[in-house]
Amino acid sequence: MVAGPLPARSGPGKDRLRLWIRLLRASRTIEAELRERLKKEFNTTLPRFDVMAALYRAPEGMLMSDLSRFLLVSNGNVTGIVDRLVSEGLVARARRNGDRRTSMVRLTEEGSKAFAMIAAAHEGWIGELLDTVSEDEARRLTGMLNSFRSNWEGRE
Amino acid sequence: MVAGPLPARSGPGKDRLRLWIRLLRASRTIEAELRERLKKEFNTTLPRFDVMAALYRAPEGMLMSDLSRFLLVSNGNVTGIVDRLVSEGLVARARRNGDRRTSMVRLTEEGSKAFAMIAAAHEGWIGELLDTVSEDEARRLTGMLNSFRSNWEGRE
DNA sequence: GTATGAAACTTTAAGCTTGAAATATTTTTC
DNA sequence: GAAAAATATTTCAAGCTTAAAGTTTCATAC
Structure with a gap:
């Protein structure tokens, strides 16, 4: 979905x-660069970074379904990623509240520390990769994308 | 990469x-919708759509490496997608020019017809999904993204 | 209290994706 | 012109992704 079907010069x-x-x-270019750096440096x-970022915002934990909704990916997908993070000791599942179908997922101490370090580097990378966009332009672009998003969200 | 690490309210x-x-x-939301429609309708x-779109623009064919460069994906990735398109009769490999390492890949007659139909629907979908963005705004956003891209490209 | 249906999650099969290693061919170098 | 380096592609292992089907648990209705 990077090429597009020979857009005619004009038309509605x-x-x-x-x-x-x-x-x-734009997003694929940046994504590829980030993926490579995450691999090389960390x-x-x-x-994995996405899941950890979501959990970092929710110290009390999140349900699997919250995660998949927030990250815009499927349920089964999150299961696999969390499985791997758990096996690495960065994330923990807690099956404790009344509802035994659900499990509260959260970062471990180790996961939280690891994420903080990666996130700092990540923010620096973004600043670097987008440094041709002025801060002012960034705000305007964000505004336009925001309005697209909020309009869109009500529709489905 | 949809969440981001708790962006502080301000700062450089x-x-x-x-x-x-x-x-x-934004791109993930749109991508998910397109993927679903491509699956359901076609x-x-x-x-597969990406590869066919690229080939549609190049009736004389493209090398595998051209494809992977243009689509911003790895070489091995393109091999698999083209394999499947070939087995469906939509794409053909021609190993004919002097260099026997390379193969010229192009749409078959059937592939070209199929793509034209899908592309027409695709363009309509985009118009629909982005209809909260005015044409004027679309042009301005495109300009900003373009300048980002051209600045970026010279760097690596 | 038990059947029905809904909800949360996992499993599965198929396909996509990457980076690295392997293969085959061409070009360069000496 | 043979060895070495470069190029084009494929193969491979591991992981990501989806949609669909399956499992377990909970809520509702009777």
Whole structure:
């Protein structure tokens, strides 16, 4: 989804198609760079980072379904990633509240420390990778993307 | 890479971090919707669509390495996707030019027809999914993303 | 209290993705 | 022109991803 079907020079909707293609190329370029650095510097992956980032925001823990909803990925997907993080000792499942179907997932002490270090580097990388975007431009772009998102969210 | 590590309210680089998170969430949301529709309506996938889109632009064919460079994915990845497209009769490999290491990959007649249909639907979907973005706004956003991209490309 | 259905999660099969190693071919160097 | 380096591609192992089907537990209705 990086190329797009020969957008004709003009016509209704062509500008949106062009926008979509640019958006996708930008995020894929940055994503590839981040993935490579996460691997090289911390021997981890983007999905693991995503899960840890979500859990870091929720010290009390999250349900599996909260995680998958928040990260925009499927349920089964989260199961696998959390499994691996648990086996690495970075995340823990606690099956304690009344509902025995659910398990509260949270970062371990070790996971929290590890994440803090990775997150600091991550923020630096983003600043570096996006340094051709001025802070002001960044705010405006964010605003536009935000309004797209909030409009979109109510629809499905 | 959809959440991001608790962006502090302010500070240097925070606006860029926020921008990155929005960018990623927007593209993931749209991507998920496209993937679902491609599956439901045409029983195909986003990676297959990407490869076919690239080949549609190059009737004379492309090398595997051209494909992987253009699509921003690894070599081995393209091999697998093309293998499946070949087995479905939508794509053909031609090992004909002087260099016997390379193979020219192109759409078959059937593949070209199939792609044209899917692409028409795809363009409509994008118009629909992005209809909260005005055409004017789309052009401005595209411009900003473009300048990011061209600045970035010279660097690595 | 027991059947019905809903909810939370896991498992499975198929496919996508990467980085690294392997293979085959061409080009360069001496 | 043979050895070495470079290029184009494929193979491989590990992990990510989805949709669909399966399991367990909970809530509702009767």
